[in-house]
Amino acid sequence: MNQHDLLNVRHASLNEAKTAMSDLLAKRPSNYSLDAPLYNDPHMFRVDMEEVFQKEWLFVGMTSEVPKKGDYITVEVGQNPVLVVRDGEGNVNAFHNTCSHRGSLICTEHRGKVANLVCPYHQWTYDLKGNLLFAGTEMNQDFDKGQHGLRPAFCKTAGGFIFVCLGKEAPEDGFDEFLETLETYMEPYDAENTKLAAESTMYERANWKLVLENNRECYHCSASHPELLNTLLEWDDTEDPRAPQDFLKHYAEQSAQWDAEGIPHKLKSFGEVQRNRIVRMPLKKDTKVMTIDGSLASNKMLGRIKNPELGSMRILHLPNSWSHMQSDHFIVFRVLPISAQESIVTTKWFVHKDAVEGVDYDPDNLRKVWDATNEQDKVLGERNQLGINSLGYRPGPYSETYEFGVINFLNWYSNTIQRNLKNK
Structure with missing residues (x-):
């Protein structure tokens, strides 16, 4: 099987997972645990990543972890490395931690401090707002640095908390x-x-x-x-x-x-x-x-x-x-x-x-x-x-007095997945 055929199989498997997932969530009793595939199937996990962790607001850290200009933290959201850094104006910015040249990780440590963001592979250099400053003299004269800055992620702070969203649009939902x-x-x-x-x-x-x-x-x-x-x-x-x-x-x-x-x-x-x-x-x-x-x-x-x-x-x-x-x-x-x-x-x-x-x-x-x-x-x-994971598992009932928080969480999860799948 060549790479093109393999890619088609993966897309087919993912689409099948989305359909099956939507059906399972639509018919589930709201006060019962989920069907097993929603907890252990790798294809449905990929849907979770695409429809929840790549579209919703995520907590990543606290602003006091990046107290001064050039302080940064990194976090891995599935296969998406994210960089959070404070710029010279005191703003906390988030970027995909991948170089615009050939995709290498830029910041390789969990936390640190930099004057500028320098890719260790070919030394492409970005400022703390993600603008490309240096790409070497090897690029041709028509190369436009302004078109090759770091790709930003949505970032908001409040009360010392840092939230990021990796989606094309950031959801509101209050x-x-x-x-x-x-x-x-x-x-x-x-x-x-x-x-x-x-x-x-x-x-x-x-x-x-x-x-x-x-x-x-x-x-x-x-x-x-x-x-x-x-x-x-x-x-x-x-x-x-x-x-x-x-x-x-x-x-x-x-x-x-x-x-x-x-x-x-x-x-x-x-x-x-x-x-x-x-x-x-x-x-x-x-x-x-x-x-x-x-x-x-x-x-x-x-x-x-x-x-x-x-x-x-x-x-x-x-x-x-x-x-x-x-x-x-x-x-x-x-x-x-x-x-x-x-x-x-x-x-x-x-x-x-x-x-x-x-x-x-x-x-x-x-x-x-x-x-x-x-x-x-x-x-x-x-x-x-x-x-x-056992063949003997079947969804069981939650206590509506002791486990109402679980019911709320799974209702939010179910509604979010189904809404995001419909909005594609």
Whole structure:
């Protein structure tokens, strides 16, 4: 079989996968898990990549990771390497990390600092806005550098968060409204004046949707997360049907203190079936942050915060991120797919930029709870994947009280895939 025939076979397989996928999603009960191919079929995974990860807004990192001119981070979105860099005017820009000459990677490190962006292959040089500055004297006199700059990706920032979109158009779906509220809710933390204190990258043998499903419920928490439950109250928000009266009283007492300090806390949700949501929830009584014993992890509070008992402000962004904002540090999580049955989960801990490691905070203490929780979730996700791969698997029902967050996620996923397939 020649390359042309092979390409036709691949296109046919992908089109068949799109048709089958659309049919499966159209007929699925909204309160049941997905059919197995949607979790393990490589052709349907490719549809996920094309219709979700190459078209929707993705969380990639925090602006404090690129604090100054020339600071950059890189991220891999499937087969799409992306470069995020701060320019001389303070703007955060995103580009496809591929040279306009012959496609080589330009920035090969996970993070760094440059004066200009120089391709290591043939030294083509770009400025921090992606304009081509130098292509060598070997190009003919008719060569137009203005036509060969880096290919940009859509990029927006708010409240210290960086989002990119690789699509030809950037979707709205209430996204700007979410960013405006995110800016307001993140104001007390002054995220620009934080620094990365610790980072972990975890490889998980599970489909990315299983990683998100696991995150969207705490039905499993009591049996699996003893470290996390030292401080975390599992209720999702004040409207959670499981929330008992003593929790609502605890929330009322805490929120009165937050109101006095001008700290936002009420639930806000945006987009289709709560694609984006922000809510501040108290932690257990007599605990301050998510450490093993509930005591502060850093001696320096973030931003203008005075009250150490701010609970956790939970931020969700589908398809690939959730966060926990606390008084002295915050934690952001990013999920990126590798294959139909492989994902990368990146966790980052941030503290005040003036906090001194070993004096104001201990990185091991800072990360102990979520290192344990991530490892426990990895085991759960991989077992889930193995069971779904079985011939004996069939979709099962979700609890509409304990797993409503999972139902919302899969409804968003299903609607997004079907809409994007129709809009081709």
